[in-house]
Amino acid sequence: MTATILDGKATAAEIKDELRVRVKALAERGVTPGLGTVLVGADPGSQAYVNGKHRDCAEVGIASIRRELPADATQAQLDEVLTDLNADPACHGYIVQLPLPAHLDTQRALEMIDPDKDADGLHPVNLGRLVLGYDAPLPCTPRGIVELLRRHDVALRGAKVALVGRGNTVGRPLGLLLTRRSENATVTLCHTGTLDLAAHTRAADIVIVAAGVPGLLTADMITPGATVVDVGITRVIGADGKGRYTGDVDPEVAEVAGALVPMPGGVGPMTRAMLLTNVVERAERG
Numbered sequence: 001m002t003a004t005i006l007d008g009k010a011t012a013a014e015i016k017d018e019l020r021v022r023v024k025a026l027a028e029r030g031v032t033p034g035l036g037t038v039l040v041g042a043d044p045g046s047q048a049y050v051n052g053k054h055r056d057c058a059e060v061g062i063a064s065i066r067r068e069l070p071a072d073a074t075q076a077q078l079d080e081v082l083t084d085l086n087a088d089p090a091c092h093g094y095i096v097q098l099p100l101p102a103h104l105d106t107q108r109a110l111e112m113i114d115p116d117k118d119a120d121g122l123h124p125v126n127l128g129r130l131v132l133g134y135d136a137p138l139p140c141t142p143r144g145i146v147e148l149l150r151r152h153d154v155a156l157r158g159a160k161v162a163l164v165g166r167g168n169t170v171g172r173p174l175g176l177l178l179t180r181r182s183e184n185a186t187v188t189l190c191h192t193g194t195l196d197l198a199a200h201t202r203a204a205d206i207v208i209v210a211a212g213v214p215g216l217l218t219a220d221m222i223t224p225g226a227t228v229v230d231v232g233i234t235r236v237i238g239a240d241g242k243g244r245y246t247g248d249v250d251p252e253v254a255e256v257a258g259a260l261v262p263m264p265g266g267v268g269p270m271t272r273a274m275l276l277t278n279v280v281e282r283a284e285r286g
């Protein structure tokens, strides 16, 4: 068996086409959605991700608001930028690019974001709203995974899902999304303390791996025909001395799985598309 590839890049492109139409409708009401980004320091990876977000904005007609601080910025300087963005009516949602330099308090920065402008959906108030089933901006990666599966007709209702990883940005919120009444999947949340991980992944119709451990899921760990989602993205240095990104799923899994969300080209582009979606939704609310 060779898995059907669930192409996140193509699906994200479809979503961006749909967003372009919604942005045009907003323009007719005199509203231009605005996404803000806060970048501290000059890490090349973070700069590339922020540039990518602004390219995405330009593609769909969202206004870009860029705030940059030097690597040695103080917490007070960062607070000031966040306070400004909270008050800026042109900014419907914004993100603080992570990771922040080690001397800054990330949790404090995330908590300073106005929850109604939290484009990443990672503010504790919004994660709390998600737990309680209230309306809230949803975290982009979990939302992107559910959207990708839905658009490729992967049945979630009644499905057994093994979710590997309990982090606050993917594993935990994704478990909450998948167990909402609208999705109705049955989720086993696995983590580093799970005994016999393979027994859980083999019993699952859908295996989602967000552990940050390259090649963690091997072909013998899934049932033939299962759907596999690779959320891992770890930078490794190859034999040629060059850096590259690798996922949590061993390439041989593609020979056994029925469907595979690959890395690259799967969850990453969907995460970016959901960030834009969160901003457009905020602008539509007025």
Ligand SMILES: Nc1nc2c(c(=O)[nH]1)N[C@@H](CN(C=O)c1ccc(C(=O)N[C@@H](CCC(=O)O)C(=O)O)cc1)CN2
Pocket (backbone or CB within 6 Å): 049, 050, 095, 096, 097, 098, 099, 120, 140, 233, 245, 263, 264, 265, 266, 267, 268, 269, 271, 272
């Ligand atoms: N505030 C945030 N900070 C960070 C986030 C985030 O969602 N919010 N996630 C990552 C970086 N990131 C976006 O910021 C991001 C990472 C990877 C991709 C992506 O599309 N990756 C490609 C493969 C790698 C590549 O080609 O560069 C893929 O999966 O196809 C998008 C966004 C940390 N910080």
